[in-house]
Amino acid sequence: YNPIDNPTNWSSCKRTNLNELQLKAKGINCFLFRAYQDIEPQSVGNSLTPRLAAALYNVQPSNLELATLSGKEATLNQYKSKYTPHSMRVSLITAYIMEMGMPIEIVMKVVGHSSIVMSIYYCKITQGDIRKRLEQGEKEALKTRVDATQSLIEQNKIEKVKNELVSNNEELLNSLTNSIPAGNFIFRDYGICPYAATRCEDGGELNGSGTSLRVPAPSGYLGTQNCLRCRHFITGPAFIGGLLSITNEILFHSNTQSSQCTKLQSKITMLEKSLDELDRREYVANLKNEKIDLSERKILELKIRKTESEYESAAKKMDMLLCDLQSSYKLIKMTQSIANQKDSLSLVKMSDSEIEISLEETSSFEQLQEVCENATI
Known part of the structure; x- marks a missing residue:
C-alpha cells in the first residue's frame, strides 16, 4: 500500500x-x-487528528463518549475528540510495557525512539499501578520463601528452619529432625503436612476425657483434609502469604454464606407473620362461629419447615467456615509472633519494622478481586 x-x-x-x-x-x-x-x-493536525476522531466516533460504545460530531458525517473536520494521536501513542506504549510485559528495548524499536529513556518517559504509571505492582512483588517474594523452605526440608535440613515453624502441637515441632524422610512432607502454599496427609483421622481433639484416642480433623473449607484445624499442621513466616490468601478466601465465602443465612431468616420471619395473621383470622372466625379455608395453613407450615431445614444447613456451613476462620487467624498471629522476634542481626535498625496484620472492612467485589489476584500467583 x-x-x-x-x-x-x-x-x-x-x-x-x-x-x-x-x-x-x-x-x-x-x-x-x-x-x-x-x-x-x-501535517498531523490536518490529517491524522480528525481521522482518529472519526474512527473513535464510529467505534465508541453507547455508554462511553470517545468523540463527538458537530456537523455532517462526511466532513472530517466536524469530528472532535479529547484523545489526540499523541495521547493514544502514550497509552499504547504504556499498555505494551505494563500490561503485555513487552521488553522496553523492543518497544523502543517499534515506536521509533532513539533511546530507552524516551520509552520509559512515555510509560505513564499511576499510584494505583505502583501499589498493585508492589503488592504483587511482595506476594511473589513470599512464594520464593516457600520454595526456599521446601528446598531445605527436601535436603533433610529441616532443623535449619525449625525455629521458624509454628504448630498447635509443640510435641510435633520438637520431634522434627533431619532424619525424617523428605517424602513424609507435603508442601502447600499455606503450610506443611509432616505425615503426607495420612493421619487426618487423628488430627482432631481427644475423644472424651480419660482417653488418648483422637477424633478426625474436622472437615471444613478445604474438605476432609482440613489442615487449618489439624493438630499435625505446620506453618511459619515463609507461608504467611498462603495463609493470608486462604483466609481471604474463607472470609469471602463466609460473607456469602452469611448473606444466604440472612435471606433465609428473613423468609422464615415473613412466613411466620403470615401464619400469625392466619391464626388471628381463625380466632376471629371462631368467635363469630364462622368457617374459613384452612388449606393455606398447611402450605405455610410446609414452607416454614422446608425453609428452616435450609437455614439449618446454611447455618451449619456458616459455623464450619467461622471455625476455619478462627483457626487460620490463630495460625497467622502465631506466625506474626515468630516473624517479629529480634534474634537475628539487623543491618538497618527501624523502630516500626515489625510485621502487622490488620483487618479492614471491604466490599464483596474487593474481596473477590483479592481472591482472583492470589489465584494467579
Whole structure:
C-alpha cells in the first residue's frame, strides 16, 4: 500500500520549517505517515487528528463518549475528540510495557525512539499501578520463601528452619529432625503436612476425657483434609502469604454464606407473620362461629419447615467456615509472633519494622478481586 520507489530527499519537502542548510544536512529519508501517492508526511493536525476522531466516533460504545460530531458525517473536520494521536501513542506504549510485559528495548524499536529513556518517559504509571505492582512483588517474594523452605526440608535440613515453624502441637515441632524422610512432607502454599496427609483421622481433639484416642480433623473449607484445624499442621513466616490468601478466601465465602443465612431468616420471619395473621383470622372466625379455608395453613407450615431445614444447613456451613476462620487467624498471629522476634542481626535498625496484620472492612467485589489476584500467583 502506497509504496515509494526511492528514499525522499529532505530538500524536496515542502511542508517543513527547516532552512536549506538544515534540509541538506538531513539527507534522505523514507517517511511513514504519507498521504496516498505522496512522498512527504502530512501535517498531523490536518490529517491524522480528525481521522482518529472519526474512527473513535464510529467505534465508541453507547455508554462511553470517545468523540463527538458537530456537523455532517462526511466532513472530517466536524469530528472532535479529547484523545489526540499523541495521547493514544502514550497509552499504547504504556499498555505494551505494563500490561503485555513487552521488553522496553523492543518497544523502543517499534515506536521509533532513539533511546530507552524516551520509552520509559512515555510509560505513564499511576499510584494505583505502583501499589498493585508492589503488592504483587511482595506476594511473589513470599512464594520464593516457600520454595526456599521446601528446598531445605527436601535436603533433610529441616532443623535449619525449625525455629521458624509454628504448630498447635509443640510435641510435633520438637520431634522434627533431619532424619525424617523428605517424602513424609507435603508442601502447600499455606503450610506443611509432616505425615503426607495420612493421619487426618487423628488430627482432631481427644475423644472424651480419660482417653488418648483422637477424633478426625474436622472437615471444613478445604474438605476432609482440613489442615487449618489439624493438630499435625505446620506453618511459619515463609507461608504467611498462603495463609493470608486462604483466609481471604474463607472470609469471602463466609460473607456469602452469611448473606444466604440472612435471606433465609428473613423468609422464615415473613412466613411466620403470615401464619400469625392466619391464626388471628381463625380466632376471629371462631368467635363469630364462622368457617374459613384452612388449606393455606398447611402450605405455610410446609414452607416454614422446608425453609428452616435450609437455614439449618446454611447455618451449619456458616459455623464450619467461622471455625476455619478462627483457626487460620490463630495460625497467622502465631506466625506474626515468630516473624517479629529480634534474634537475628539487623543491618538497618527501624523502630516500626515489625510485621502487622490488620483487618479492614471491604466490599464483596474487593474481596473477590483479592481472591482472583492470589489465584494467579
